[in-house]
Amino acid sequence: DAMVIQNPRYQVTQFGKPVTLSCSQTLNHNVMYWYQQKSSQAPKLLFHYYDKDFNNEADTPDNFQSRRPNTSFCFLDIRSPGLGDAAMYLCATSREGGRGYLSGANVLTFGAGSRLTVL
Amino acid sequence: LAKTTQPISMDSYEGQEVNITCSHNNIATNDYITWYQQFPSQGPRFIIQGYKTKVTNEVASLFIPADRKSSTLSLPRVSLSDTAVYYCLVGDANFNKFYFGSGTKLNVKP
Numbered sequence: 001d002a003m004v005i006q007n008p009r010y011q012v013t014q015f016g017k018p019v020t021l022s023c024s025q026t027l028n029h030n031v032m033y034w035y036q037q038k039s040s041q042a043p044k045l046l047f048h049y050y051d052k053d054f055n056n057e058a059d060t061p062d063n064f065q066s067r068r069p070n071t072s073f074c075f076l077d078i079r080s081p082g083l084g085d086a087a088m089y090l091c092a093t094s095r096e097g098g099r100g101y102l103s104g105a106n107v108l109t110f111g112a113g114s115r116l117t118v119l
Numbered sequence: 120l121a122k123t124t125q126p127i128s129m130d131s132y133e134g135q136e137v138n139i140t141c142s143h144n145n146i147a148t149n150d151y152i153t154w155y156q157q158f159p160s161q162g163p164r165f166i167i168q169g170y171k172t173k174v175t176n177e178v179a180s181l182f183i184p185a186d187r188k189s190s191t192l193s194l195p196r197v198s199l200s201d202t203a204v205y206y207c208l209v210g211d212a213n214f215n216k217f218y219f220g221s222g223t224k225l226n227v228k229p
Contacts, residue, residue, distance in 0.1 A: 042219040090162050106210045110162030
């Protein structure tokens, strides 16, 4: 089945030690998103790619970076994790994002998430 | 950007119909309204999407009035497994951005 796969599902890192989370998709969707979700909170958009076009949210800390080397893969790099970065990180895709106002074009498909623990 | 407002939580009993309303006063002409369900430690899952009037699928119905400033997700005959957080999202047609509101935590009791 076509899907969005995140690895690893669980990541433990030490304070300040860089970590990379990966996301792959077999849907051939144009848009890939990274959300951060802390306990009992709603997912918060960090950034997204429309194809190769990177769009950062204004309040995303510089500590968070992303790469999309091809259509299928997208990575989230946290350069120096702090205790406050412990969260579930969710990757999502959509066929056309908000630009597609045809029904279904902007439905988000999420991965299962990567839970980051910072010691 | 259209912001959404939902009740923080709702309680229901098995077998009842549950209606969750979301307000989105600043919705743009091209925006669709989409509802997602999220269980603990999982990614949100698509439930239903609509533009106007009524949409029904195998799990839910979505009612959207003519002014589109609100929408109501209707879950028929809920079961314990419907206990989850429900989010409505309104897309930004220009910028491919989707922001989650606070969501509604639905608690279904036996």
